[in-house]
Amino acid sequence: MVGMExxxxxxxxxxxSLPEQTAEQISKLIVEQRLTSKDKLPSEFELAELLHVGRxxxxxxxxxxxxxxxxxxxxxxxxxxAQNPGEIPDPLGFAYYPDQLRLAMDLVEIRGQMxxxxxxxxxxxxxxxxxxxxREACSVVEQDILAQRDHSQSDVRFHVAIAECTxxxxxxxxxxxxxxxIELFVSLTEGRLKTETLVGxxxxxxxxxxxxxxxxxxxxxxxxxxxxxxxxxxxxxxxE
Amino acid sequence: MVGMExxxxxxxxxxxSLPEQTAEQISKLIVEQRLTSKDKLPSEFELAELLHVGRxxxxxxxxxxxxxxxxxxxxxxxxxxAQNPGEIPDPLGFAYYPDQLRLAMDLVEIRGQMxxxxxxxxxxxxxxxxxxxxREACSVVEQDILAQRDHSQSDVRFHVAIAECTxxxxxxxxxxxxxxxIELFVSLTEGRLKTETLVGxxxxxxxxxxxxxxxxxxxxxxxxxxxxxxxxxxxxxxxE
Numbered sequence: 437m438v439g440m441e442x443x444x445x446x447x448x449x450x451x452x453s454l455p456e457q458t459a460e461q462i463s464k465l466i467v468e469q470r471l472t473s474k475d476k477l478p479s480e481f482e483l484a485e486l487l488h489v490g491r492x493x494x495x496x497x498x499x500x501x502x503x504x505x506x507x508x509x510x511x512x513x514x515x516x517x518a519q520n521p522g523e524i525p526d527p528l529g530f531a532y533y534p535d536q537l538r539l540a541m542d543l544v545e546i547r548g549q550m551x552x553x554x555x556x557x558x559x560x561x562x563x564x565x566x567x568x569x570x571r572e573a574c575s576v577v578e579q580d581i582l583a584q585r586d587h588s589q590s591d592v593r594f595h596v597a598i599a600e601c602t603x604x605x606x607x608x609x610x611x612x613x614x615x616x617x618i619e620l621f622v623s624l625t626e627g628r629l630k631t632e633t634l635v636g637x638x639x640x641x642x643x644x645x646x647x648x649x650x651x652x653x654x655x656x657x658x659x660x661x662x663x664x665x666x667x668x669x670x671x672x673x674x675x676e
Numbered sequence: 677m678v679g680m681e682x683x684x685x686x687x688x689x690x691x692x693s694l695p696e697q698t699a700e701q702i703s704k705l706i707v708e709q710r711l712t713s714k715d716k717l718p719s720e721f722e723l724a725e726l727l728h729v730g731r732x733x734x735x736x737x738x739x740x741x742x743x744x745x746x747x748x749x750x751x752x753x754x755x756x757x758a759q760n761p762g763e764i765p766d767p768l769g770f771a772y773y774p775d776q777l778r779l780a781m782d783l784v785e786i787r788g789q790m791x792x793x794x795x796x797x798x799x800x801x802x803x804x805x806x807x808x809x810x811r812e813a814c815s816v817v818e819q820d821i822l823a824q825r826d827h828s829q830s831d832v833r834f835h836v837a838i839a840e841c842t843x844x845x846x847x848x849x850x851x852x853x854x855x856x857x858i859e860l861f862v863s864l865t866e867g868r869l870k871t872e873t874l875v876g877x878x879x880x881x882x883x884x885x886x887x888x889x890x891x892x893x894x895x896x897x898x899x900x901x902x903x904x905x906x907x908x909x910x911x912x913x914x915x916e
Contacts (some may be wrong), residue, residue: 463771467771467772476735495708499743500743503739503740503743503744504743504744504764506769506772520769521769521772522766522767522768522769522771523767523768524744524764524767526762527762527763527764527767527768528763528767528846528849529745529760529761529762529763530745530762531703531707532706532707532746532761532762533845534710539844539845539846542844542845542846543846545844546846546847546850549790549793550789550790553789558714585855604782604785604786605773605778605779605782606768606779606782606783606786606853607782607786608852610786610850611767613846613850614846651914667680
């Protein structure tokens with residue numbers, strides 16, 4: 437910890453609370469020291485010294501960062517940097533949107549625009565490693581559907597695996613956001629899409645494995661258009 | 677609060693901590709009761725009764741939801757539902773990515789794919805209200821640039837205003853994510869893009885006001901391609 441003092445200003449009174457400012461300073465420390473999930477956070481005592489605040493304030497600041505998944509407490513081991521620091525489930529707060537059906541329709545519009553490009557880029561850039569992961573993800577969805585288990589989560593995972601084939605850092609992070617409505621969707625359509633999902637996913641997988649960008653983009657377009665039409669039908673039924 | 681008891685299960689011991697489970701139950705209450713930023717959260721006492729936990733646990737659960745911007749404490753008024761519950765700045769934790777330049781390049785790739793479509797859709801769907809907001813946002817960027825102020829934030833706001841013209845609920849929420857690197861970008865290019873920004877933004881604004889989707893998409897494509905080329909140039913310089 438020697439020499440770190442120079443990087444961090446003493447905390448002064450600002451608009452935000454002292455624990456919030458402390459959280460900001462700790463977050464800055466993580467970024468500047470390039471700490472990763474292998475690294476333990478310095479002790480409360482060290483942080484208090486470094487940031488010139490009390491240990492109680494450090495504790496509150498740490499709690500804020502745990503709540504935001506920047507830090508994680510490992511039982512019996514102490515406080516560490518989280519695996520994917522700062523990434524939280526439902527990061528845009530979709531659960532609080534009053535009109536979940538409209539949200540689902542707006543998400544499917546974005547998917548229809550975005551995911552054909554993702555599939556094309558995946559086909560163009562996939563390597564053997566990412567294809568192996570994609571094949572496995574495809575099998576898991578199939579097993580879930582055939583065993584009559586809910587396949588919402590494995591379905592999202594399959595679309596994330598396609599996104600990972602692009603080797604773009606951010607695309608795989610956007611997929612869970614834009615596929616947020618899949619769970620609602622699976623329950624609304626009461627599994628009427630299972631056959632289409634099985635066939636559609638296989639087509640996607642084959643096109644990407646064949647490195648055929650055009651075919652992959654078209655397969656994705658069709659897959660999402662089918663979903664969109666089904667969702668629109670369900671909404672119409674619900675409103676009648 | 678009468679009749680609410682039936683919706684919420686008593687908290688049992690699970691993998692997650694008691695405050696975390698309490699936070700989940702409070703969040704469920706907000707969703708099911710459709711509480712909004714106009715609504716005050718029930719008192720600690722009421723929540724403790726309802727969820728069959730101690731007031732200290734309620735307090736910890738509330739803190740978690742404040743940290744995640746689901747709740748907010750209004751001074752002298754009490755605890756309320758936040759304005760955009762569950763929405764946090766930097767929701768994907770980009771600040772913690774070790775390679776910020778690669779992140780910027782990957783983001784610009786997504787922008788190049790996504791934003792021309794956003795501009796086209798904005799031109800097709802904008803109403804007079806959203807156009808008014810867009811015109812104002814365009815002026816603010818111009819004022820910032822002409823006054824030599826940092827225009828990173830007003831630039832993001834302009835792109836969000838375009839997204840709002842689409843009337844898709846989610847598109848405006850994605851723009852701050854994919855434009856995350858603008859600040860880094862503005863500092864890297866040391867303002868070499870100011871003229872292009874002024875001209876590019878005006879072209880975009882005019883095309884959208886003219887409801888010319890094709891021209892808007894092309895203007896956006898050019899705007900982002902210009903940014904991408906400049907960023908690639910800066911990266912090359914940095915690595916030499």
